[in-house]
Each structure stands twice: as structure tokens, then as C-alpha cells.
Amino acid sequence: MSSAEERIFELYEGLPRQGPGCADATRRAFKMLPTASGRPDILDIGCGSGAQTIELALCSGGRVTAVDIHEPFLRALEESAREAWLEDRIQTRTMSMEQLDFPDGTFDLIWSEGAAYVVGLEKGLAAWRRLLRPNGCAAVSELTWLTPYPPEEARAFWGAAHPTMGQIEDNLERARRAGYTPLDTFTLPESAWWNEYYTPQLAKLAKLERRSPKDSVLATLIAGARAEIDLYRRHSGAYGYVFYLLRRAD
Numbered sequence: 001m002s003s004a005e006e007r008i009f010e011l012y013e014g015l016p017r018q019g020p021g022c023a024d025a026t027r028r029a030f031k032m033l034p035t036a037s038g039r040p041d042i043l044d045i046g047c048g049s050g051a052q053t054i055e056l057a058l059c060s061g062g063r064v065t066a067v068d069i070h071e072p073f074l075r076a077l078e079e080s081a082r083e084a085w086l087e088d089r090i091q092t093r094t095m096s097m098e099q100l101d102f103p104d105g106t107f108d109l110i111w112s113e114g115a116a117y118v119v120g121l122e123k124g125l126a127a128w129r130r131l132l133r134p135n136g137c138a139a140v141s142e143l144t145w146l147t148p149y150p151p152e153e154a155r156a157f158w159g160a161a162h163p164t165m166g167q168i169e170d171n172l173e174r175a176r177r178a179g180y181t182p183l184d185t186f187t188l189p190e191s192a193w194w195n196e197y198y199t200p201q202l203a204k205l206a207k208l209e210r211r212s213p214k215d216s217v218l219a220t221l222i223a224g225a226r227a228e229i230d231l232y233r234r235h236s237g238a239y240g241y242v243f244y245l246l247r248r249a250d
């Protein structure tokens, strides 16, 4: 990993979340799945500091295995799990989503909020399918075009940052090709971008700038993060995070 790639994590450490999301959306997605009853074994992929991991453990009553490649996020999640008295039901593993080292059929439910883009939605879903028990489910949130004709500025930005970004129907087709039956979808509210993600991130960016005004690598990363936030301010109707609720097709 280059130093800029490594340092990008600095922008996200200490934030409540590392991507758009909220507890209501996690709960709503969980309740829409047939695996909501019982105490499911859940795999949370690309968990970050695990706001959704905690919510999932609370609303499911089950066990959550949370994986990420960035250890400081996992340490933060462990701390939150201790504070919530959930450490016996949340286990963290430092592991890449591209090499998930679990036997076939280990989980009832695969969860991934805002992280499947790392490997690509279809490729990730296809590779993770074997980890599910028959009739197991997956809930994945993914950045999605909400209009067939996005503004040029948004198309150019996300065309570079997330070239495979599609509309809801494109992603449902990807899920089908990966071996799942789509059950439902919903779009996260705009508040899920601001309250626990962009607003705290803006405060963090200002703090980092004050701390290291002459750090040119950091300055470039901060400018990129601000550009993304400004774009959302202007074009929030054109794209959003959509939760895809899926069942393994057998």
C-alpha cells in the first residue's frame, strides 16, 4: 500500500462511522430479513469501528464476527463492545474480505455496510455466498445512482472513484448473477450521511489541518474528502446508499 493509501485511514479514525449509515437503517434492514428470528450467526464484512456491529448484536441477540483490515478500527469496536457489555457476542478478526478464512456454511447472515465496493459488489457477493448456510441472507449497502441521468459533475467524480456504480436494478441483477434472490431494497435517508459521517468528518478534517498545516500528502487527502462532501451537498438527489436485502438462492 502506498503511503497516501495508508494515511487515508487517518481521516476516518475516531469517527462514529466510516461511511453513511445509522442505527435505524441497520435495525430496519435486519427486521426485513427472514433470518431476523432466532439468534443468527452474523458476519459483518468491512466493519470499520463497528457502529452497525453493535446495533446488529443488540437487535439480533445473535453472535457477530466482525472483520476489517485496519486494526485500529477493530480495537475501537472492541472497546465499544466492552462498554455495551457485548464482548461475549462480538468477535473481531483482522482479515481481508478477499480472503475470508471461514468454513462453508458458517453464517446465517452476511452484513456489509458501505464496504463491498472494495472488491466489487458482484464479486464480493459471489465469493461470500459459500459462507452462508442454505437459506442464509445477505444485507449490503452500496453507493447507487438514484437517477438514470446523473449530473455530469457527479458522474465524473464517481466514475473515477467508483467506476462500477450502478442503479438499483443493475445491482439487483448483479446480486442474481452472484447467486442470490433479491428480497427488498431501501435508500438511506440524507441524515445518515450527515449526522454520524460527514458532519463529524468535517470537524476532524479541520482539526487535522490545524495540527499539520505543512503536510502536503494530508492536504491532498483532505481536499479530496471535502470535494466529496461538497458534491453530496449539491447532488444528494442523484445518488445515495441503498440497502440490498438478499437471500442465498439454492
Ligand SMILES: C[S@@+](CC[C@H](N)C(=O)[O-])C[C@H]1O[C@@H](n2cnc3c(N)ncnc32)[C@H](O)[C@@H]1O
Binding pocket: 016, 017, 018, 019, 020, 021, 045, 046, 047, 048, 049, 050, 051, 052, 067, 068, 069, 070, 073, 095, 096, 097, 098, 112, 113, 114, 115, 118
Ligand atoms: C466505507 S468503510 C465502512 C465501514 C463500516 N461498515 C461503516 O459503515 O461505518 C469501509 C471499510 O472497509 C474496510 N476495508 C477496506 N479494504 C478492506 C479489505 N480488503 N478487507 C476488509 N475490510 C476492508 C476499511 O478499513 C473500512 O473500515
